[in-house]
Amino acid sequence: MQTGGASGSMRAGVAVAACGVLLMSLAACGGADGGSASKGDGGSGGKAAHAKAPTVDLKRIPDVGNRLRQQIPANSRQVVAVYGEGKDSADSRIVLYTKNGSTWDQTRSWEGHNGKKGWTTDHQEGDKRSPVGVFTLSDAGGVLGDPGAELPYTESASFQAPHYWAKSHWHDFDYVIAIDYNRMKGTSPNDPTRPEGQSKGGSIWLHMDHGSGTSACVSLSKSGMQYLLRTLDPDQHPVVVMGDEADLKA
Template sequence: MLALVGLLVPMAMTAGAASAAAQTPFDPKVVPGSQVVYVSAPKGSSHATMSLWQRDRDGWAQTLSVPARVGPPGISKDASEYVSYTPEGMFTLTEAFGRQHNPGSGLPYRYVGTSDRWWWVSDVNSKYYNEPYYCAAAQCPFDTTKSENLGQAGPVYDYAVVMNYNRWPAVPGKGSAFFIHVTNGNATAGCVAGPHDAIVQLLRWLDPHQRPVVITQAT
């Protein structure tokens, strides 16, 4: 979801591997693999923290922590097409896209460029709801006024990872187009947004063989 007007957040980054076997802010027993993107925000706040967690034979270690933004009302299980909550829970990460060429993504990466033909369908009446679709606006089999044109969205979609919230099957109205993308410093319309360099690092780090997930939580 596209960024909304908000307050500018410093883009400072804290990187470097933490000590192994660190205590995790999430329940490791529910994690299916060995990579977690953990996003937390105080209840009702769009100001969040995004951290990357890697599991190896010694346990879990945090490898990155950066400021991030979420939807204006924060993170909630009540996310839908009609409010700007960032959905709360654990969601798989299986694909990415961007207006810029692939920076070395470990996930399958769709280059959309600045084309006006790549969409993410948010039309609740479409059978393609919450899926990407390629078409000229006049020929699209859905309402383009209720969908996102990925190539025309600006630098926030230079790089993005798709959060598999409300997919397979997608429930109409429960929410669509939730991504981890580049921040413009503002609150989002429900996505998670982080610093440009952190999103590039995220793309290069994610490994489908490690079954990566994003965990979002209101604290």
């Protein structure tokens, strides 16, 4: 866990430097339109249900086909699987799997959301679809103080969603975990750098749910975010495997 000291100051500096482009980053993740069909406040999310999954010894992660399975690093022992309900659906189920020896334990699960328009294998800026794929999870942060995160954590008011967005979105970024899609690892989640270019989108995060689809991010309950922040360990090389049912199984 990274807190305080010169390293923490450096990360805080990055967050401040990124403020000028933060609205662009937040729009990529939460959507400057404020979202529609909100259900409940962002602090708890419209789909706050979560459960401790029954312990089942799994030789492989369920419903993930060879194409994506082969992209999971061999040293990864924590996988967040995001199961989209359909290609054009904003609803998804998020499951944490932990490797125990040669098997995977299904540890926790939550209901949540993905992009408003569903999923894509060729994500573009503003398409309102979440990218399908396997991505590492390296950095975290948010408006609120570090809840005990194992990943490097940047606390900054610059994460705050604009208050001209719907009130249900105001707490979306209280906690975030950066999905390493078109971003620089080892920086604050709101660092604007996009190695593959602006047109490929970016600032795609795990963040708190507001009850409806996002612009590309994956959202879940506050308690779910707290659990992931306290559990995902860089020494375990965590990744997210995400997509709609058909693409996941391919």
